[in-house]
Amino acid sequence: MSPPATRYPLHRLSGQFQDPGQEAAYRRDIEPRVRLESSVALIVAALVFAMFAISDYHFVGLSMALTLLLTMRLVVVSSCLVLAYVLGRRGSYFRHAWLHALPLWILATAIILIVPLRPESLSTQVSGVVVATMGFYLLIPNLLPVATAASLYMGLGFLGAAVMVAEIPAALALRLLLLLVLTNAVGFFALLRLETLQRRQFALLQEERVQNQQLTEEIAHRKSLEAQLRSLAERDGLTGLNSRGHFMERARELLQRAQFDGAPFSLLMIDVDHFKAINDTWGHRQGDSVLKAIAETCKHSLRPQDVIGRFGGEEFIVALPDTRPEEARRVAERLRQRVAALSFDDDMPGHRLAVTIGIAGVVDEATDLDALIHQADQALYAGKHGGRNRVVVSQETQS
C-alpha cells in the first residue's frame, strides 16, 4: 500500500490537494476550526488597527488628514468586526472562501491608504507592512494563493505610494522592495509548509479512518459468519430443533444441576411409528414435512425450560428438568395425543400419525446422561414391541 502522501498528491505552489474531491473533504473537515480562527484573527486585526489611531494624532495633529484617517480606520475596523461576526456564524469556508479572503483586501487597501494620509511616518509604516504581511500568511489560515496575492498587492501598493506620494529616493525604494520580497518569501514558504503538513496529516487520518471502517466491517462479517456456523452446529437443518450434539451439551448441564440441587429430572425418547412407510408411499419430501410438523408440535407442547433435540432420523429427545417420571408420563402422553391429532388427510389420505415414547428418570446421583438415554431407548424399544403408539417408563425408573 502506498503512503497517503503519494496517493493524494499536493500542488507544489499552493500546498492543496490536486484531487478536488479530496480538497473539498479537507475543507469540510477543517471548517469549524477555520471559522473560529478567522473570526479571532479579524477581531485582533481590528483592535490593532484601531489602536494606531493614537499615533495618527501624534503625526498629523488636528487636521483634515486626521479626520480622513479616523474615518478610514472606523470603516476598516467596523468592516472587520462585521466580517468576524459573519464568518463566525455563517462563513462556510467550504462554499464562501472569498468571504474569508475579503478582510485581507480591505486591510491591505487601508494600509496602502495610510501612506498618502500620513507620509511623514513612512519608517513606522514599513514595520507595519512587514508585520501585516506575516499576519496575512500566518493568521488567515488555508488561503495561500489569496494570502500571497493580497500580500503582494499590499507590498507593491505601499511601495508605489511611497515612491509617488512620499517621494522616497530610488536607493531606499530598492531596499524597501528587497525587504518586502524577503518578507513575502518567508511568509509564503512558512505557510506552504504548514498547508502541506496539515494536508498530509489529514490524509493519514483519513486513511486510518478507512482502515478502521474496513476493520469494523470485517469484524462484523466474521461475527455473522461465526453466528451462522454456530447456528449450523447447534440447530438441526430440517426441523430447527437442537442438533444432537448441542442437545447433549445442554441436557448434560441440566442433569448436573438437577443432581446438585437434588431435583428430579426426566428424559423422553420419541420415535415416529412406521415412518419408513410414509417415505416409501408418499416420498421423502412428504416424510420431511411430517418430521417438521411433529417437531413443531412437540416444541410447542413443552415448557420454556425443557430442551428438545433431534436425536436421529425420525427420533426426537426431550430433557425435562424438575420433572418426576409420573409428570413426565403425563407430558409424553400429551405429546403422543397431539401428534396423533395432526391431520395430513390431503397429502396422506387415510394415514394417522403415531409416536412411541420411552421415559427415563434420574434414580441416583451417579446416573449419567448416556445411561439415562440408554434406559429411555430400552423403554422405547419395549413400546415398539408392545404395539407402538404408546408411552413406556423404563424399568430402572419404575423400580
Ligand SMILES: Nc1nc2c(ncn2[C@@H]2O[C@H](COP(=O)(O)OP(=O)(O)OP(=O)(O)O)[C@@H](O)[C@H]2O)c(=O)[nH]1
Ligand atoms: N424423509 C426423511 N426420512 C428420514 C430422515 N431420516 C431418516 N429417515 C428415514 O426414516 C426411516 C426410519 O425407518 P425405520 O428405522 O425402519 O423405522 P420406522 O419405519 O419408523 O419403523 P418403527 O420405528 O419400527 O415404527 C428410514 O427409512 C430413513 O430413511 C429424514 O430426515 N427425512
